[in-house]
Amino acid sequence: MTTAYITHTYCDRHDMGEDHPESPLRLGAIQNRLIMGQLMDFIRRIEADLATRDQLIATHDTAYVDSIFARAPAEGHVELEPETIMMPHTLDAALFAAGSVVKAVDLVMTGEMDNAFCAIRPPGHHAEYDKAMGFCLFNNIAVGARHAINRYGLARVAIIDFDVHHGNGTEDIFKADPTVLYASSYQHPFYPYSDPGASYDNILHMPLAAGSGSEAFQAIISEQLLPALEAFKPQLIMISAGFDAHKEDPMGQLRLSESDFTWITDLLMDAADRHCGGRIVSVLEGGYNIDALGRAAFCHIKSLMRL
Numbered sequence: 621m622t623t624a625y626i627t628h629t630y631c632d633r634h635d636m637g638e639d640h641p642e643s644p645l646r647l648g649a650i651q652n653r654l655i656m657g658q659l660m661d662f663i664r665r666i667e668a669d670l671a672t673r674d675q676l677i678a679t680h681d682t683a684y685v686d687s688i689f690a691r692a693p694a695e696g697h698v699e700l701e702p703e704t705i706m707m708p709h710t711l712d713a714a715l716f717a718a719g720s721v722v723k724a725v726d727l728v729m730t731g732e733m734d735n736a737f738c739a740i741r742p743p744g745h746h747a748e749y750d751k752a753m754g755f756c757l758f759n760n761i762a763v764g765a766r767h768a769i770n771r772y773g774l775a776r777v778a779i780i781d782f783d784v785h786h787g788n789g790t791e792d793i794f795k796a797d798p799t800v801l802y803a804s805s806y807q808h809p810f811y812p813y814s815d816p817g818a819s820y821d822n823i824l825h826m827p828l829a830a831g832s833g834s835e836a837f838q839a840i841i842s843e844q845l846l847p848a849l850e851a852f853k854p855q856l857i858m859i860s861a862g863f864d865a866h867k868e869d870p871m872g873q874l875r876l877s878e879s880d881f882t883w884i885t886d887l888l889m890d891a892a893d894r895h896c897g898g899r900i901v902s903v904l905e906g907g908y909n910i911d912a913l914g915r916a917a918f919c920h921i922k923s924l925m926r927l
Contacts, residue, residue, distance in 0.1 A: 783862020
């Protein structure tokens with residue numbers, strides 16, 4: 621397999637404070653683990669491009685996008701909501717984060733790469749059509765999915781989200797959109813307190829109780845996600861790869877281990893082989909225990925590489 625690792629140094633410069641869990645150390649933890657595990661020499665590292673305004677407003681409300689540009693501070697910080705903060709490098713980091721997913725889609729859809737992992741921050745799956753929340757400004761994976769639909773004429777894009785938190789933003793953007801299947805496993809009840817009973821035909825909620833581990837996670841994926849994917853027959857699979865469902869992560873109470881991330885990645889790779897020529901774009905979301913994040917992301921990327 622040829623796997624792209626797409627990132628940008630600006631994604632390290634976004635810093636919401638030394639006590640904030642969404643830390644610049646996160647990307648370094650993943651890269652260091654790839655180097656230690658001798659994978660970096662076998663992966664193609666690619667620099668992200670900035671997302672354009674047109675790419676953002678294809679997904680988000682125009683007034684909202686303009687407000688983010690207008691509020692970007694030259695110094696100090698601006699609080700968009702209690703835990704989502706902009707500082708001087710945040711706007712560029714967010715633009716490179718969204719732009720990395722657009723670039724990943726282009727590389728995979730043109731066949732230059734088999735699949736891609738976007739090592740980016742700030743994350744994106746909580747950002748709604750017209751609202752920042754949960755550390756997220758722009759919904760990176762949604763921007764990439766909309767680009768795939770608009771640029772390549774795709775009719776069926778599947779977004780699989782295994783972050784410990786439900787991706788309310790991705791659901792908000794694609795609710796009732798038949799071109800996108802959005803499937804999310806997540807701890808419930810938990811932030812952002814989504815109602816798994818209030819949904820749409822193209823949205824699959826897979827809630828898990830606090831304390832759930834491998835058995836419950838693998839059962840819900842096998843029993844609910846796999847049949848939905850087989851029925852949908854995606855032309856592209858995208859992954860909101862949040863690693864905060866790991867048992868060592870301080871931000872949740874699920875009990876997954878590295879082997880679970882290997883397992884679901886292998887499963888999605890097989891589904892991609894069946895339906896869409898192996899095309900997968902994976903996008904980093906959560907993961908806040910630095911060591912556990914590095915180990916879990918390493919396993920995910922190794923599976924993308926079929927190693």
